[in-house]
Amino acid sequence: MAAAEEDFEFQLQQEEIQQHKREHGDPFTYTDPDDGTVYEWDQEKLAWFPKITDDFIAAYQANYGVTDATQQRTASTTQQTQQQQQQKKAKKELKPGEKRKANDPEWFDVDEVKNTNVYVSGLPTDITDDEFKDLMQKCGIIMEDAETGQPKFKLYRDQNGQLKGDGRCCYLKRESVELALQILDNYEFRSHTIHVEPAKFQLKGAYNPALKKKKKKKQKKEKNMQERLLDWRPERKEPLRPKHERVMIIRNMFHPKDFEEDPLVLNEISDDLREECEKFGIVKKVLLFDRHPDGVASVAFKEAEMADAAVAALNARWFGGRQLNVALWDGVTDYQIQETDREREERLKKWEEFLDKGADIKKEVTTEATTSTTTTTTAASSSTAGESDRGKTEG
Structure with missing residues (x-):
């Protein structure tokens, strides 16, 4: 009976809401009868706020005036509000237990502030890796690969494996990029005028997640590599010994x-x-x-x-x-020999005997010193007494 009464009351409430919609419109909007401003109910903040519409923006601009910057900010705010409303609407449309679909994977652009790569064109087609490395090192330290330890630069080749006359170099610091643009751009290298510009990465073909490098926990390794590259001390030319x-x-x-x-x-x-x-x-x-x-x-x-x-x-x-x-030392042989319990007891026993022997010697030396002191004192006393007796006789 109780469940039937609850269903009946719920049905009456729904009928009242539908009747209110037919008579007054959307129950979550309210129109001010004085100035015609439309307000909408914010379910999260539990308050009425003016509904952002084109008519509302036009009326606001007519009343208070607006600059171009304000118009841009207002348009951006309107767009963000509309996006938020669409997101809320999409969340409401989700069925219980249904998860929101993730955005389609896509490539992203490298931030200019963090981009330390430069693209070099106009190079001779017979240039070697060492020549390209020496050329680019004039403007800064070249980054090393954290896995291989090799400098990160590349000379591009065609399908036949022949050099195309262009390449890419990755510097350790962003300042080296600016320096390369000032010094090496339009630089004459072996009768060739080379051109240097910040490297731009473009997607070739469809997006393939399998080609994207996986992130690895190598921050510490990269930090140590950078500290070594920036170290002022000269590097050892000979290999390190064990x-x-x-x-x-x-x-x-x-x-x-x-x-x-x-x-x-x-x-x-x-x-x-x-x-x-x-x-x-x-x-x-x-x-x-x-x-x-x-x-x-x-x-x-x-x-x-x-x-x-x-x-x-x-x-x-x-x-x-x-x-x-x-x-x-060969680095393997262990020369430490562990003693047995019996050997340890014998060693401690000998050590005690050694200490006792030292104590006896010390005691004998002390006794001899005391005896010698007593004898000397007695002799001195006897000598003093004899002199005193002779003095009395002479007197």
């Missing part, structure tokens, strides 16, 4: 048993080795693998060339009665 070639390995420098009696010898050898190696360059780290049976030590230099000089000077030299075997 980091492990900065480390020098020395064999037969000691024997593990050398540290059993006096563990402090380890520090003495390390200090002597650092002092000797600093003659060849900056030493970053010195390690002694005291458990290795071959008596291995390693020295890390700041540069590989420093390690080369140290190897050449120290190999086959004698140290503490042992002939050294010196070479660069």
Whole structure:
């Protein structure tokens, strides 16, 4: 019964709305009886606003006056309002659960402010890539491809693979484009007058999404590339050497048993080795693998060339009665030897004995010093007493 009553009331409301439309027109519009201004109801803001029509604009211009700029802004506002109304209407027409169709894909123009490409024409048809690169570098740094690391320029060819006499170059900075237009436009190059202009990209054929490059997360890589290109320091002409070639390995420098009696010898050898190696360059780290049976030590230099000089000077030299075997580290071999639990206990036991021995020696030295001081004091007292007795006798 309740559902039937609700349906009946809803039907009565719809009939009243239809009757109001027939008598008064659209229920969402209102005409002012005094001046005839038409207002429309904004459902979102819940308020009446003047309806923007051609008659309303003409009446507004006649009453308040308008300039050309104002007319343009008004026309733009009118167009935007109409577009918004069409969008709202399209949303209302959507059925429940139906999604709005996306806009058809299309090519977009490159922003002039961000465009760092220039188009060059009038080039010789036998120009090489190196010649074109040297020519364009006169006006700035050429961008490098983030994937290949190669400079981004191109000489165009025809269907037969022959050069057409034109090309494109991508600079790192926008200022280089302006400089190229001033310097290289109408520039004489090998008896050819070349022409330079900002590059324009046009669509050839129908739009194909498969040809569009996919966006990749390479902002950090591109930033590092730009910082390297803008770095003022000169580039290394020789290829960079591996980091492990900065480390020098020395064999037969000691024997593990050398540290059993006096563990402090380890520090003495390390200090002597650092002092000797600093003659060849900056030493970053010195390690002694005291458990290795071959008596291995390693020295890390700041540069590989420093390690080369140290190897050449120290190999086959004698140290503490042992002939050294010196070479660069291969980057793979691990000279660290892990001790077992038993070996660790023995090492700690020997270390305690060493400390106790040192404490006993210190105690003996202190006792001897105290005894010597007491003896000296007694002798001095006896001497003073004897002199006093002699003085009394003489008196």
